[in-house]
Amino acid sequence: FSRLGTCELAREIVVFAETASTNDSAMQRGRQGAEGGIVIFAERQTAGRGRFGRAWASAPYRGLWFSMLMRPDLPPSAWPRLTTWAAVSLASTIENSLGLPVSIKWPNDIYLSGRKIAGILAESGADVNGRPFAVVGIGVNVNQSQAEFPPELATKAASLSMITGRLIDRPTLAAHLLRELGTRFPQILADFPAMIAAARRRSLLLGHWVQVQSGHNILEGRAEELDPDGQLLLRRSDGTLSRLSAGEVTIIPS
């Protein structure tokens, strides 16, 4: 990882041999008042976290496990856009690196050949002076073999190398990804509709009948559109539209 160049998003790049969770490490730096632009990678996470408090299997030396500490100069209403930004940047980097089409399962899961190959965990907090920060955590399954996934993920998750049949150079992929994230960042404010269009084009859900669990609520409907802020518009069977900002989505087979 020593070859990774720095940029505004990544003024400082930290590579831990081991940490509990790179999101936890970045949240801690944020709470302590560190400026944005710190990217924390770990070769091994002992308590990697996914969304909804789930564990994230992070096989040592096999993936890209990293988190970006950010103090984005964006209005608070635009912070939820960070997930779309990360998802589109991940999808286009993997497509450009492998030449294979990548899908986005709203809001934050990245799929290749029907298997989840990456996920995003965006969180936020404030330091002692009340200054807000965001942490965008990214996990990419790069070089694991099937046997390195927990049995319950056997049919759901995969690594890039399982799908392409070759080992992938992780630092090169990380460098491409950071460059893509940096290039696309201004689009969050300057042209978010273009980013939504890029997410829509790769959407795994639009047009499908889905079930969305959001907190204690479970809603069913047709995934109809992404709205201009990246929220999912669900057409219920009674014809009404529900707008969802997050949730766990399952496609209901027709």
Ligand code: BTN
């Ligand atoms: C999900 O799909 O539920 C989100 C997974 C996010 C995993 C990454 S790995 C690096 C960072 N550190 C964590 O503990 N989680 C994120």
